Amino acid sequence: MSSLILPAVLNGLTMGAVYALIALGLTLIYGVLHIINFAHGSLLMLGLYAAYFLFSYLGIDPYLAIIFVVPAFFVLGYLLQRVVIAPMSAGSEQNVLLVTLALSLVIDNLALFFWTSNTRTVDIPYAWDTVEVLGAYLTKGRVIAFFAALLVAGLMWLFMTRTRTGSAIRAVAIEKRGAEIVGIDVNHTYALTFGIGTACVALAACLLLPTFYATPQVGYTFVLVAFTTVVMGGMGSLPGALVAGLALGVIEALGGLFLGESLGQIGIFVAFILTLLFRPAGLLGRKPT
Amino acid sequence: MLEITGIHAGYGQMAVLRGIDMRIGPGEIVALLGSNGVGKTTLNNVISGFIVPSAGEVRFDGERLTGRRPREIVAMGIAQVPEGRKVFPNLTVAENLELGAFRRAGARKRQNFDRICAIFPRLSERLEQLAGTLSGGEQQMLAIGRGLMSEPRLLILDEPSLGLSPLLVEEMFALVTRINAEGVAVLLVEQNVMQSLGVAGRAYVLEQGQLVMQGTAAEMLADPKLRQAYLGL
Ligand SMILES: Nc1ncnc2c1ncn2[C@@H]1O[C@H](COP(=O)(O)OP(=O)(O)OP(=O)(O)O)[C@@H](O)[C@H]1O
Ligand SMILES: [Mg+2]
Numbered sequence: 421m422s423s424l425i426l427p428a429v430l431n432g433l434t435m436g437a438v439y440a441l442i443a444l445g446l447t448l449i450y451g452v453l454h455i456i457n458f459a460h461g462s463l464l465m466l467g468l469y470a471a472y473f474l475f476s477y478l479g480i481d482p483y484l485a486i487i488f489v490v491p492a493f494f495v496l497g498y499l500l501q502r503v504v505i506a507p508m509s510a511g512s513e514q515n516v517l518l519v520t521l522a523l524s525l526v527i528d529n530l531a532l533f534f535w536t537s538n539t540r541t542v543d544i545p546y547a548w549d550t551v552e553v554l555g556a557y558l559t560k561g562r563v564i565a566f567f568a569a570l571l572v573a574g575l576m577w578l579f580m581t582r583t584r585t586g587s588a589i590r591a592v593a594i595e596k597r598g599a600e601i602v603g604i605d606v607n608h609t610y611a612l613t614f615g616i617g618t619a620c621v622a623l624a625a626c627l628l629l630p631t632f633y634a635t636p637q638v639g640y641t642f643v644l645v646a647f648t649t650v651v652m653g654g655m656g657s658l659p660g661a662l663v664a665g666l667a668l669g670v671i672e673a674l675g676g677l678f679l680g681e682s683l684g685q686i687g688i689f690v691a692f693i694l695t696l697l698f699r700p701a702g703l704l705g706r707k708p709t
Numbered sequence: 710m711l712e713i714t715g716i717h718a719g720y721g722q723m724a725v726l727r728g729i730d731m732r733i734g735p736g737e738i739v740a741l742l743g744s745n746g747v748g749k750t751t752l753n754n755v756i757s758g759f760i761v762p763s764a765g766e767v768r769f770d771g772e773r774l775t776g777r778r779p780r781e782i783v784a785m786g787i788a789q790v791p792e793g794r795k796v797f798p799n800l801t802v803a804e805n806l807e808l809g810a811f812r813r814a815g816a817r818k819r820q821n822f823d824r825i826c827a828i829f830p831r832l833s834e835r836l837e838q839l840a841g842t843l844s845g846g847e848q849q850m851l852a853i854g855r856g857l858m859s860e861p862r863l864l865i866l867d868e869p870s871l872g873l874s875p876l877l878v879e880e881m882f883a884l885v886t887r888i889n890a891e892g893v894a895v896l897l898v899e900q901n902v903m904q905s906l907g908v909a910g911r912a913y914v915l916e917q918g919q920l921v922m923q924g925t926a927a928e929m930l931a932d933p934k935l936r937q938a939y940l941g942l
Binding site: 584587588591593594595597598599601602603605646670708 | 716757761780783784788789793794795796797798799800804806808809811812813855860
């Protein structure tokens with residue numbers, strides 16, 4: 421049995437890094453715009469299809485597709501916030517919830533209508549190669565996703581803490597009026613943040629596709645875990661999302677090992693409930709002041 | 710330099726400012742006095758572009774400010790140190806200062822940063838501290854320092870002495886003189902009448918949305934009405 425634990429943990433980490441990446445976008449949007457983006461899963465689904473179509477029509481490898489899909493989704497996210505979400509919600513936070521929920525329903529159903537519910541996969545054999553890590557055999561595609569997600573989390577951290585725009589985003593997140601007083605364009609900053617969050621989810625999609633699949637409902641699989649990750653990490657905390665995402669990946673893998681594959685996610689929700697009981701502000705969240 | 714003519718402004722149906730005419734010349738310190746709720750902050754926010762007046766206009770060096778966005782007004786050289794400071798609590802002192810140069814004077818960020826550290830030694834000792842953990846007085850200093858980072862030509866200070874200990878209040882007024890000596894015009898909104906008139910060249914008194922008195926600081930100090938209404942003498 422113990423020989424199975426290490427591979428399960430490592431596998432869990434690879435999946436957890438993707439959860440973290442998805443949650444990173446979600447928690448960033450929450451932390452800055454103070455909205456829960458219900459369309460996040462739908463955007464992931466769109467990202468998977470974007471990578472899928474680039475592969476099936478143009479033969480572009482999903483890893484290469486990153487350089488097209490991620491910037492395109494950044495622009496998509498920017499425009500969604502600027503053109504759809506902000507004007508339609510008229511500044512009220514309850515409205516924003518409804519708008520993002522509506523967006524997700526519209527996107528999911530359009531996807532179902534145009535692309536049917538068929539499961540789409542790409543055939544990239546090398547992604548299924550195995551790599552030996554500490555004596556465990558892992559899928560190459562997952563290992564790539566793990567390192568790419570960690571790299572992006574690190575870059576995002578640098579961006580947020582070391583750049584002028586990053587400081588402006590953090591400033592807008594907590595002191596909007598002060599930000600306007602120094603001349604920051606708040607609406608632009610909101611849209612930028614939404615764009616970055618959407619770019620994260622698009623990157624996750626490109627990293628997932630080689631070892632996963634696309635269906636119109638695929639977002640739900642991830643979005644529930646992503647919400648759990650965000651809450652568990654502490655709403656709005658980027659390091660929290662990373663830690664919680666990795667932890668949930670491992671918990672899911674161990675749950676799968678001990679309870680059987682299909683019950684793996686039970687572990688996630690048990691961990692979630694325990695976090696809420698003992699650390700309601702999340703692992704790295706600040707207590708509300 | 711700043712010309713305010715016939716400003717009417719309010720919130721919804723409620724009129725707060727009812728015909729304000731005011732001017733600030735280059736290099737002046739002008740005090741705007743008045744008790745609570747008369748519309749001082751409202752006037753500041755009209756100047757800074759947060760409130761669009763229902764009538765009248767504000768001009769800065771002849772250019773119309775009315776209808777411009779706050780960030781455009783910052784770029785033109787008007788910085789506001791708002792009521793309640795509005796510093797970024799989750800950012801360090803250094804980051805707060807740097808964001809002061811977000812829209813203007815970005816090229817001289819380094820020099821201005823050093824200059825402001827020299828003016829506020831207390832801040833320069835705490836550059837890596839989160840602004841939210843500063844004392845109220847330190848936050849006020851930070852808000853002023855952040856305003857100065859944009860090299861404003863006009864600095865609007867909204868009740869800078871509020872909540873400061875008497876010693877710090879002294880220091881604050883000395884600071885206003887010092888900033889002004891570097892050529893920055895200052896609009897000083899205050900309830901601290903005596904000390905404001907001590908540093909200001911001219912002053913206006915706002916009452917219920919209208920300017921009821923104006924003149925040089927010396928004239929105001931000698932005015933029996935003002936002495937009675939605001940100093941209880
Ligand atoms: N956002 C707002 N919505 C509605 N009314 C407001 C708003 N802001 C201010 N007021 C009202 O406008 C009037 C003037 O307020 P303002 O803040 O300009 O006063 P002030 O002179 O700055 O007072 P203080 O010295 O207490 O800061 C007050 O009666 C206030 O209640
Ligand atoms: Mg006020």
